[in-house]
Amino acid sequence: MCGTCGCGQNDQPIRILKPGEENHPHSYIHAHDHSHDGKIHAHNHDHKYAHNHGFDDADHQHEHLHEHQHDSDSHDHSHSQNHDHDCGCNNEHSHDGHHHNETAGHKHGRQISIEEDALHRNDLTAQRNRGYFEAKNLFVVNLVSSPGSGKTSLLEKTIAAVKGKTEIYVIEGDQQTMNDANRIKAAGAPVVQINTGNGCHLDADMVHKATKKLEMTDKSVLIIENVGNLVCPSLFDLGESKRVVVISVTEGDDKPLKYPTMFQTSDICIINKTDLLPYVDFDVAKAREYALRVNPNLMFFELSVKTGQGMEAWIDWLLVGF
Amino acid sequence: MHEFSIAIGIIEIVNQHAEKAEAHIVNEIEIEVGELSGVVLDAMEFAMESAKKGTLAENAGIVFHYIKGRGQCRDCGKAFDLQNVFDPCPFCGAFNPEVKQGKELRVKAINVD
Numbered sequence: 001m002c003g004t005c006g007c008g009q010n011d012q013p014i015r016i017l018k019p020g021e022e023n024h025p026h027s028y029i030h031a032h033d034h035s036h037d038g039k040i041h042a043h044n045h046d047h048k049y050a051h052n053h054g055f056d057d058a059d060h061q062h063e064h065l066h067e068h069q070h071d072s073d074s075h076d077h078s079h080s081q082n083h084d085h086d087c088g089c090n091n092e093h094s095h096d097g098h099h100h101n102e103t104a105g106h107k108h109g110r111q112i113s114i115e116e117d118a119l120h121r122n123d124l125t126a127q128r129n130r131g132y133f134e135a136k137n138l139f140v141v142n143l144v145s146s147p148g149s150g151k152t153s154l155l156e157k158t159i160a161a162v163k164g165k166t167e168i169y170v171i172e173g174d175q176q177t178m179n180d181a182n183r184i185k186a187a188g189a190p191v192v193q194i195n196t197g198n199g200c201h202l203d204a205d206m207v208h209k210a211t212k213k214l215e216m217t218d219k220s221v222l223i224i225e226n227v228g229n230l231v232c233p234s235l236f237d238l239g240e241s242k243r244v245v246v247i248s249v250t251e252g253d254d255k256p257l258k259y260p261t262m263f264q265t266s267d268i269c270i271i272n273k274t275d276l277l278p279y280v281d282f283d284v285a286k287a288r289e290y291a292l293r294v295n296p297n298l299m300f301f302e303l304s305v306k307t308g309q310g311m312e313a314w315i316d317w318l319l320v321g322f
Numbered sequence: 323m324h325e326f327s328i329a330i331g332i333i334e335i336v337n338q339h340a341e342k343a344e345a346h347i348v349n350e351i352e353i354e355v356g357e358l359s360g361v362v363l364d365a366m367e368f369a370m371e372s373a374k375k376g377t378l379a380e381n382a383g384i385v386f387h388y389i390k391g392r393g394q395c396r397d398c399g400k401a402f403d404l405q406n407v408f409d410p411c412p413f414c415g416a417f418n419p420e421v422k423q424g425k426e427l428r429v430k431a432i433n434v435d
């Protein structure tokens with residue numbers, strides 16, 4: 001099963017494409033990279049026949065309900081060595097629900113302590129990305145927000161503003177379409193589009209793959225526009241240098257309180273569409289106060305991508321960072 | 323639903339350890355989920371049920387250990403329950419808690435045969 005979209009069906013594959021490549025279906029990269037090498041991978045457990053497990057031990061009372069299936073009848077499970085049923089208990093434990101009956105007071109089988117962070121794997125890949133970015137002297141920004149806050153518009157203006165000062169590359173994350181990548185290409189920056197299918201966030205592995213396609217020169221800026229979503233992307237480190245959260249004044253000024261994890265994990269908060277302030281109820285001071293409650297170290301840029309007001313400070317920050 | 327990709331990650335971790343232990347079946351998976359971890363427990367339960375399909379953990383019972391949020395005020399030093407990472411200190415009102423527990427999202431143990 002696919003780790004991002006959860007597709008067992010493969011109906012929504014992850015696609016990583018440069019503009020133009022979408023017309024060549026044979027060049028699609030299907031990003032199912034979780035190791036299919038032999039034993040580790042679970043999909044290889046492809047079974048044909050169902051059978052119940054019995055115990056070698058004839059006189060014991062347990063009725064094991066793990067009824068998994070195997071491809072050949074000859075596959076023989078011997079439980080005798082690991083099951084220690086001297087306890088003589090009579091409890092029938094079924095393994096098909098959660099909240100195992102712990103009141104039975106004992107467990108069968110072998111207990112293995114793991115104590116491993118569930119996001120460990122993504123974090124490792126993110127650290128690898130970070131090492132690569134640092135070695136190449138890349139300044140990498142992970143741009144996160146709700147849908148429609150103006151991320152792609154900000155990028156279009158940013159690309160124009162840094163022209164001649166630095167190379168700038170873009171990775172676009174959207175569930176579907178090449179639209180944003182096409183806008184970035186038209187604005188003049190090399191771009192790779194990641195379509196996540198059902199996935200609501202980018203992960204470090206997708207960025208790793210997209211990065212390979214970009215072939216960036218050293219000492220450049222890379223901006224990753226994440227999938228529009230204020231929840232999921234906050235948990236997935238991509239290896240970025242800085243995380244930038246964008247909110248627009250057409251949203252509620254209490255966004256930072258509603259989506260605290262995103263604001264807590266960001267370094268910069270851009271408040272966009274300030275040209276609309278006269279027409280909306282958005283209270284900038286309140287939004288800043290809420291955001292600082294969640295993250296006292298957050299830095300702000302208030303700007304309007306549309307009018308260009310406030311854009312210089314953002315561009316200066318980007319160029320200094322790089 | 324980020325819970326889904328987290329669930330897939332958990333199953334990968336579980337299967338790796340199970341293979342290493344030369345187990346052929348996973349009976350139970352114990353997961354610690356903190357109140358402040360950013361995942362919704364219901365969604366996590368649902369995601370685990372579908373993520374385990376077709377793996378060694380197909381019939382495994384999933385035991386969630388839910389860990390309550392606890393924080394300590396950076397200003398007055400008192401400890402208190404946290405429902406959100408930004409909750410104010412109930413004693414002095416400062417918005418500056420240090421999270422002491424509740425951010426956990428980890429695979430604690432498995433039981434295998």
Ligand SMILES: Nc1nc2c(ncn2[C@@H]2O[C@H](COP(=O)(O)OP(=O)(O)OP(=O)(O)O)[C@@H](O)[C@H]2O)c(=O)[nH]1
Nearest residue numbers: 146147148149150151152153228272273304305306
């Ligand atoms: N008035 C005003 N509109 C803006 C501003 N910036 C962006 N917009 C508009 O907001 C809409 C969404 O902009 P996008 O740049 O596509 O937003 P996005 O965050 O990339 O959207 P997704 O990729 O779909 O999440 C467009 O209609 C933009 O023209 C601004 O500063 N002021």
Ligand SMILES: [Mg+2]
Nearest residue numbers: 151152180225
């Ligand atoms: Mg966009």
Ligand SMILES: [Zn+2]
Nearest residue numbers: 001002032043
């Ligand atoms: Zn697979």
Ligand SMILES: [Zn+2]
Nearest residue numbers: 002005007013
């Ligand atoms: Zn998939």
Ligand SMILES: [Zn+2]
Nearest residue numbers: 085087088089
């Ligand atoms: Zn027993």
Ligand SMILES: [Zn+2]
Nearest residue numbers: 232323324325
């Ligand atoms: Zn989600």
Ligand SMILES: [Zn+2]
Nearest residue numbers: 200201232324
């Ligand atoms: Zn997600």
Ligand SMILES: [Zn+2]
Nearest residue numbers: 068070346347
């Ligand atoms: Zn088996």
Ligand SMILES: [Zn+2]
Nearest residue numbers: 385386387388
């Ligand atoms: Zn428990």
Ligand SMILES: [Zn+2]
Nearest residue numbers: 395398411414
């Ligand atoms: Zn206090």
Ligand SMILES: [Zn+2]
Nearest residue numbers: 053064079435
């Ligand atoms: Zn068994």
